[in-house]
Amino acid sequence: MRRLTARLLPVTALASASVLLTGCFAGTPQSAADGGKRIRVAMMNPPRSGLSPLTDDAFKLSRWSTAETLVTLDAEGDAVPALATAWQQQGKTWTFTLRDGVTFHDGTELTAQAVERSLTRAATASPKPRILDGVDLTVKASGNTVTVTTATEDPLVPQRLSSPQLSILAARAYRGKTVDPVGAGTGPFRLTKVNGTSSASLDRYDGYWGKKAKAPGIDVTFVPDGTARAAALRSGEADIVEAIPVSQAALLDQDLITEVPMPRTNTLYLHTEKGVFTDPKLRAAARAAIDAPAIVKGVYEGRADTARGLLGPALPWANGLRTPLKRTAPGKPGGAAITIGTFTDRAELPEVAQTLQQQLQKAGFTVKLEVREYANIESDALSGAFDAFILSRATILDSGDPAAYLYSDFASQGSFNISQLADPAVDKALDKAAATPTGDARRKAVIAAEAAVLATDAAVPMLHERVIQGDAAGVVGAAHDPRERLLVTADTQVK
Structure with missing residues (x-):
């Protein structure tokens, strides 16, 4: 650092x-x-939201060490014990054994019923905590254990339960429609x-x-x-x-x-469904034209890390698993006109856009920029209104696992697929990564999925931010x- x-x-x-x-x-x-x-x-x-753990305010409670979860994550992103000491999977059901001798801040004991109450409140909230988006989850207490059952088999349940948005709080926190964490953590x-x-x-x-x-x-x-x-x-x-x-x-x-490396990547997404970048040779030309180290030096004053892939140094295992990629040879832009969109909410991105404009124009593209507030540009970005879009994107979201980010952004059915990518090889690699049990095998599958995405040149990672x-x-x-x-x-x- x-x-x-x-x-x-x-x-x-x-x-x-x-x-x-x-x-x-x-x-x-x-x-x-x-x-x-x-x-x-x-x-x-x-x-x-009044420090409700069902929202992003939960991360404050976690950073102050007042609210805790059943499990936490180690440096590799694997689940390790916290309020639960052990867990095992049987198909769609996971059983968690609770730690003895834990009390809430109001003096009441941590019980399986208390865990059931907290997790059920989260699973039935509207809107749900982000970590449970698309996840149908039920919880049942039994003795000193709780069973968590999902509609489909999910190898990421322990990682999901590490999210601060699924903190376990005392009964006093749930007396009304809101959740009040004062005096209710562990x-x-x-x-x-x-x-x-x-x-x-x-x-x-x-x-x-x-x-x-x-x-x-x-x-x-x-x-x-x-x-x-x-x-x-x-x-x-x-x-x-x-x-x-x-x-x-x-x-x-x-x-x-x-300076702390963040699991956040600034990426240029290229629209593959229509326009200039339907041509893989022109996508390769854009990728070859981008000088990411110059952006790190000029815009971020050297306080960022040049990207070697979509996943950065905040995931220390990623780089050691990568192998050389086979890349498409760049074509000649020949003055092809493109529009790049980005937003003002992150102060550096408009300057990144101007630098990219210069680099791509030098390579032979004709480049127009469109910069707005994020709230006013997101829908256009997702609908494919731009030939390219610059985004600062969190890569591990809430579970500590990057497979969800990769699926969301690059699967043909992904909900945040700005590139409009629909590539069978990418979909196959993403499905394999999502289905692989956690640990080394899943990490290797994730890097294989990253390689499949990068081989399309639908996304050009530029840099990883630091806080x-x-x-x-x-x-x-x-x-x-x-x-x-x-x-x-x-x-x-x-x-």
């Missing part, structure tokens, strides 16, 4: 950030009664207070079943402005800072910055998690 060089913040920027920060961290206690220091965290996005920190979209507080839970947290608590402030988050780290008002913008990173002390995290000098044990599921753990403390 790359460390960044330090510079001084311009006076005007510092003044602006100071105004933004006024009152953000005021009154936040640094030291608890037992002498330990509470951890002050500046997070980018405020809650969107993790080393107990959520005690949520102040709307401005802040949240957590205290150490001394009844935790695992390792006791080293810090007495966490004080979270939501700071959407990136300059203000960077200023909070610089001024010492925050101990851990999420998602520092590239523009601010070089202004900070290099020893406070860590920049700030940790103050006294912080020890903060997590740097590519999946953004962990941040403050039981081992995190401020010395």
